[in-house]
Amino acid sequence: MKRTTLSLIAGATALAAATGFAALTAPAGTAAPEARTPTRLPVERAGLLCPVPSTSEVAETVYTSYTPTGTGTGAKTGGTGSGKAEQPTARLTPADSATPSGGTAKGGKKPKAPQAPATVTTPGKPVTAEAKGPAVPALTGAATGTLAPGWTVQQTTVVEAGGARGLLGLTCGAPDTDFWFPAASTAKERQDYVHLTNPDDTAAVADIELYGPEGALKSQFTEGIPVPARSTVPVLLSTLTTEAAKPDVTVHVTTRSGRVGAAIGSADEKLGSDWIAAAADPAGTAVLPGIPADATSVRLVAFAPGDDDADLKVQLATTAGTIVPAGAGSLHVKSGMTASVDLPDLTRGEAGSLVLTPGDPKKSTPIVAALRVVRGKGANSEVAFIPATPAISARATVADNRAKATTLSLTAPFAAAQVKVTASAGSGGGTPVSRTISLKAGATTTLTDLVPQGLKGAYALTVEPVSGGKVYAARTLALPQDGIPAFTVQTLLDDRGTVEVPAAHQDLGVLD
Secondary structure: OOOOOOOOHHHHHHHHHHHHHHHHHOOOOOOOOOOOOOEEEEOOEEEEEEOOOOOOOOOEEEEEEEOOOOOOOOOOOOOOOOOOOOOOOEEEEEOEEOOOOOOOOHHHOOOOOOOOOOOOOOOOOOEEEEEEOOOOOOEEEEEEHHHOOOOEEEEEEEEOOOOOOEEEEEEOEOOEOEEEEEEEOOOOOEEEEEEEEEOOOOOEEEEEEEEEOOEEOOEOOOOOEEEOOOEEEEEEHHHHEOOOOOOOEEEEEEEEEOOEEEEEEEEEOOOEEEEEOOOOOOEOOEEEEEEOOOEEEEEEEEEEOOOOOEEEEEEEEEOOOEEOOOOOOEEEEOEOOEEEEEOOOOOOOOOEEEEEEEOOOOOOOOEEEEEEEEEEEOOEEEEEEEEOOOOOOOOEEEEEEOOOOEEEEEEEOOOOEEEEEEEOOOOOEEEOEEEEEEEOEOOEEEEOOOOOEEEEOOEEEEEEEEEEOOOEEEEEEEOOEOOEOOEEEEEOOEOOOEEEEOOOOOOHHHHO
8 A cells, every 4th residue: 555644845845945946046157056865854744544443332442652762853843834843742533434425423423532542742652542332433643743753553452252253453544545455355254344534624535446356346336435524434345246245355445536544344253353454555576474373274365456467476484484385386366356375284383474476587467465364263263364565664663562462573585684673661661672683584583572671551663674685574463362362463564754855955145
């Protein structure tokens, strides 16, 4: 998914304006100034959206909000014209619920907000908030000033009983205009809802396309879906098509006007429930990190959105190195069709990361991909989803980690690398700790023991590449429930905490 980051608009505009004016008014014969490399400055504003966590009466949700240290440079947010520094903020507020046609929420009642806003007041310390029951709304929010660079919010929900039982986790996402979701379904045993949330003051209009194993599904009510201002709209995928139920469907969400946040809440009658986060943008190579060592079932789903078929080489980066899964070393994906394959006995007791590359290095066809992963057996099963994720370019953070419940998976599939991993202070206390980790090429490294000293509450994990090849990461949170190995997996996305700003190179003294 394209990750839209709100930049230093006012600062960049001022610099560009000053530079252009000076160039136009410089005296004749003055040599043109040398071009300078754009500088990178911390973003001053970042926006996030969290969908409605659950409709279950027994749902219990925790929001963990966090901004890492080390990027912000001051409290000034700009844009006021007053010359005074503004107090940095990082706050979530409720969005209205609406039907796809723009109606009100069920029963005509406006959902209640969480018991306390998950509001960060200083970088480096997570803040948590709790909410219970089915009336918890979607949340939209923004961080400004020193709290904006790297701001992240984790939404974690426990549902102990019912058709949506399980542990559901989602890193709240930024608004955008284009999302891909492989591994969704319209099957009878699945209830998959795509949640569209509009953070802006004007309405958005979204389109939803569905692609099954034979291509585009005949659909209805999928074009021009209105998403009112500061509202959220849930859409049940199985109601969008008259075709027979499909076990594996790729969903493409786009907007024709405005922007939205999008995520799919999936509930399986037998396997439990979790969120499907958007996959990385179409590319010839895909990396899917964080497959648990005790996974009992792994299913790969891929889609080729272009005009060409894709022939993929399938490999698993284990803790020891790269191997080819038995009987599943390749996958053919026809253009415009969803392909899937079961990978039995994939991990064999070793955590790993799936790596998809072109079968022919000279022919790279863009694809999107995701995994459906199951732990446990029979009635004691639990499901989670792992989308293909981009490499971390500068820094990535995942919040709401718990002692003895968190596993961080790091993989450098193409070249050895080093990363710095920091465990923040806890939400209730503790001292941050950091460690530099060396990653072998083609292998997956897992960390379970990096926790703050004197930890109280939840903590955040931040990954920063130091040297070497591309690094991909995912976090598994495991909270067993009455014999069910409940778990959820979140991939780590680069936080885009800085933005390029053109350098002002002209001496304005020539105007005198």
